[in-house]
Amino acid sequence: DQQVKQNSPSLSVQEGRISILNCDYTNSMFDYFLWYKKYPAEGPTFLISISSIKDKNEDGRFTVFLNKSAKHLSLHIVPSQPGDSAVYFCAASAHGSSNTGKLIFGQGTTLQVKP
Amino acid sequence: GAGVSQTPSNKVTEKGKYVELRCDPISGHTALYWYRQSLGQGPEFLIYFQGTGAADDSGLPNDRFFAVRPEGSVSTLKIQRTERGDSAVYLCASSRGPGYTGELFFGEGSRLTVL
Numbered sequence: 001d002q003q004v005k006q007n008s009p010s011l012s013v014q015e016g017r018i019s020i021l022n023c024d025y026t027n028s029m030f031d032y033f034l035w036y037k038k039y040p041a042e043g044p045t046f047l048i049s050i051s052s053i054k055d056k057n058e059d060g061r062f063t064v065f066l067n068k069s070a071k072h073l074s075l076h077i078v079p080s081q082p083g084d085s086a087v088y089f090c091a092a093s094a095h096g097s098s099n100t101g102k103l104i105f106g107q108g109t110t111l112q113v114k115p
Numbered sequence: 116g117a118g119v120s121q122t123p124s125n126k127v128t129e130k131g132k133y134v135e136l137r138c139d140p141i142s143g144h145t146a147l148y149w150y151r152q153s154l155g156q157g158p159e160f161l162i163y164f165q166g167t168g169a170a171d172d173s174g175l176p177n178d179r180f181f182a183v184r185p186e187g188s189v190s191t192l193k194i195q196r197t198e199r200g201d202s203a204v205y206l207c208a209s210s211r212g213p214g215y216t217g218e219l220f221f222g223e224g225s226r227l228t229v230l
Contacts, residue, residue: 004157006157009155034218036218036221041223042223043119043206043208043222043223043224044158044206044221045221046218046219046220049217049218089157091157100146100163100165100170100171101146101148101163101210101212101219102148102160102163102171103148103158103160103219104160105150105157105158105159107155107157108155108156108157
């Protein structure tokens, strides 16, 4: 049962344009969402997060949008740069009373930004 | 170093052998997580430690997998009677612990290949 889904395995955009990466989830208990970026032979690194009490969070070129009713979030990168080429993972957690901080990850989307 | 450290970075073993993978978390982080990432997939949760105890081991695939964290810092993931299907990158992550709403910090992973 895939609770977090990234249905696009890959995305290619031109440098300077907008990259939009999508993520869907099924568990309504999820209340915190994160995006991670991964380069080859490295561990995932945190990019940006959003709490379920918000619908948007922005950090420089990166913006995450959350649509709770649709159980959908997206990451916008604008303008895209060649150095943004990496695998992007969407992740979610359900804090509640247990609050383990355990993250559930999507399958990842490989972004290629062409110069 | 300041980050999560994992050793070995690469391990090649034969089917049926025993393997240990080590994780040294960020100093002061009480929470430690093991994940497994297979090719083309996102990280899959295995086990979570809060201090010395395994608070959630629901992701361990079977009883061949075991993890310890005897002093609440370094953790070892142990795999007995390895199978070819165990081949994956094993990722360790740490965080500040309960009540902390934030990201997990990942190591670079240990790539296990079972021949």
